[in-house]
């Protein structure tokens with residue numbers, strides 16, 4: 001009897017190596033060594049930087065198997081190889097995982113255009129969007145347009161440090177047409193402690209992940225003002241209504257059922273309880289808005305990046321362009337407070353009569 005060997009068809013590169021990027025590489029690497037169809041090696045592109053020791057971050061990751069700056073104390077797996085050269089890191093891959101702060105993606109896509117394999121599938125773990133002269137664009141759309149590849153998304157209640165410690169959590173893959181590719185991503189990410197489900201609603205999943213960061217900032221203001229659980233629950237409820245209204249305004253195809261997946265209510269809850277957006281917004285409110293978000297981010301996150309303040313700004317641009325600010329009082333207040341136009345206490349003075357009455361299309 002001859003033993004038939006399955007061909008290793010898929011080669012993975014993770015584009016990004018921050019807190020979540022490093023955990024994503026670890027998760028994936030724990031699966032590629034077990035699954036026949038994937039090459040064992042997972043390449044991880046590192047935005048190179050010098051550590052206080054004078055060493056390069058990439059060298060230290062490859063020497064210690066740890067991202068000592070963004071995920072200290074966690075072994076990534078020997079099959080994770082850090083690479084500071086973006087073009088080199090992606091050249092052999094046919095599955096690309098994008099996981100950088102969203103503000104860097106336009107530049108990264110521009111550098112990658114024309115330099116990736118034609119048969120590449122992408123997935124974005126990035127919670128954010130872009131607003132250009134043409135209007136709002138989700139990051140998966142930016143990848144599709146600039147690189148000419150299909151791009152799914154993976155979002156969920158996923159505080160990276162908890163998943164790094166292999167505590168049970170769930171995530172949602174959102175896809176548009178290619179169900180087979182979505183199933184391959186589920187296969188690649190799923191572990192006994194990371195339960196992944198796929199839904200055919202790429203915009204809904206991505207907008208949940210993006211907009212919850214704005215609500216996380218509002219929740220942080222409430223904590224900084226030392227208000228209680230009821231207030232935070234109210235902020236989360238109003239925030240969820242605005243998330244639904246905003247998503248369905250941009251994409252009427254977004255499904256109500258998506259909000260009940262991990263990417264929806266569950267991510268909103270974890271972000272408002274334990275996220276970085278919440279933490280920095282709390283410090284901002286405790287300081288009475290006198291220290292800027294940029295200053296607090298640099299001091300408290302040491303290189304990690306917030307997405308919520310930028311997203312509040314992007315949402316504000318979309319709403320003011322369409323003359324709809326009055327229908328989104330919580331989103332508008334977060335933007336006004338974070339830019340110093342209103343004091344943090346304004347977060348509980350919003351007029352909640354205004355948001356559009358959200359009708360869940362299919363759940364009622």
Ligand SMILES: NC(=O)c1ccc[n+]([C@@H]2O[C@H](COP(=O)([O-])OP(=O)(O)OC[C@H]3O[C@@H](n4cnc5c(N)ncnc54)[C@H](O)[C@@H]3O)[C@@H](O)[C@H]2O)c1
Nearest residue numbers: 017018019020021047099100101104126127159160304305
């Ligand atoms: N950390 C989490 O718990 C978590 C969980 C789920 C999703 N996310 C999302 O994942 C995305 C990435 O977040 P993260 O936590 O991995 O990153 P991070 O905030 O921990 O780290 C910042 C990263 O940006 C890199 N960087 C700095 N300047 C850069 C530049 N000019 N160009 C390119 N890269 C640069 C840094 O090297 C670092 O890798 C974000 O959209 C975030 O919302 C994060």
Ligand SMILES: O=P(O)(O)OC[C@H](O)CO
Nearest residue numbers: 156157158159275276277
């Ligand atoms: O720490 P935050 O606020 O960026 O949130 C992290 C994750 O998105 C939670 O799922």
